[in-house]
Amino acid sequence: MVDKDVYYQVILDGFSRYLESPFMADVTRTIIRYPDARFYVALNKNQMASKKWLIDELYRSKGSDLGTIYILGGWFGILSAMLLNDERFNIDCVVSFDMDPECGPIAEYMNRSHVEKNRFHAVTADVNRIEYPHATGAKPNGAAAPDIVINTSCEHMDAASGWYDRIPAGTIQVLQSNDQFDCEEHHNCVNDLDMFRQQSPMVEIMFGGELERKRYTRFMLIGRK
Numbered sequence: 115m116v117d118k119d120v121y122y123q124v125i126l127d128g129f130s131r132y133l134e135s136p137f138m139a140d141v142t143r144t145i146i147r148y149p150d151a152r153f154y155v156a157l158n159k160n161q162m163a164s165k166k167w168l169i170d171e172l173y174r175s176k177g178s179d180l181g182t183i184y185i186l187g188g189w190f191g192i193l194s195a196m197l198l199n200d201e202r203f204n205i206d207c208v209v210s211f212d213m214d215p216e217c218g219p220i221a222e223y224m225n226r227s228h229v230e231k232n233r234f235h236a237v238t239a240d241v242n243r244i245e246y247p248h249a250t251g252a253k254p255n256g257a258a259a260p261d262i263v264i265n266t267s268c269e270h271m272d273a274a275s276g277w278y279d280r281i282p283a284g285t286i287q288v289l290q291s292n293d294q295f296d297c298e299e300h301h302n303c304v305n306d307l308d309m310f311r312q313q314s315p316m317v318e319i320m321f322g323g324e325l326e327r328k329r330y331t332r333f334m335l336i337g338r339k
């Protein structure tokens with residue numbers, strides 16, 4: 115009997131060849147390299163549906179030219195890989211911030227081909243403390259100031275803890291949260307889109323919507339701070 119890990123890895127590898135998907139190839143390579151990382155959570159159908167929703171609505175709101183993107187709470191770099199491998203977009207660079215030191219190497223491995231082209235950087239940092247280039251001239255890993263800031267982990271971060279205030283006014287923001295209050299890692303869920311809007315004030319809202327999942331609803335706002 116083939117080892118179960120090998121069994122699924124070989125199938126994923128086969129699908130990525132058949133679909134000619136650089137994203138799937140990047141993910142498969144990274145799962146094989148980091149078998150103990152919680153990819154079964156990061157790649158579950160709810161996470162992937164939420165990320166696909168984000169990417170499609172971002173394209174509708176903003177078009178192809180995305181410039182430099184900062185992702186707050188970027189985890190294993192899956193959203194970064196989805197964006198960087200999406201041929202609809204022209205992206206200068208993605209910088210993925212996560213305070214968990216285990217995430218940086220995994221995210222860099224996931225986005226290895228983009229690291230080589232200076233289009234991806236992973237930074238280990240608490241986003242409540244990062245300095246944006248606008249204010250200080252400091253450039254995380256040499257990256258420019260962000261045109262877009264994405265945070266799909268708002269339910270994990272208290273809005274008043276600093277990360278939101280630090281985003282420079284005028285920046286396009288793409289934010290997701292949810293109402294999954296029963297998850298112990300979530301300490302800032304919202305009841306509905308109105309509550310999310312109040313928590314994340316913007317001068318212009320380009321998109322606001324809900325994505326119903328079986329166990330929770332995901333909320334998303336795209337707009338200018």
Ligand SMILES: C[S@@+](CC[C@H](N)C(=O)[O-])C[C@H]1O[C@@H](n2cnc3c(N)ncnc32)[C@H](O)[C@@H]1O
Binds near residue numbers: 186240242267
């Ligand atoms: C479980 S994951 C992401 C869940 C979310 N639904 C998503 O798909 O993006 C949340 C990530 O946020 C990171 N995180 C939480 N608070 C943070 C902070 N203050 N600064 C940087 N990263 C943070 C965690 O380390 C974790 O990798």
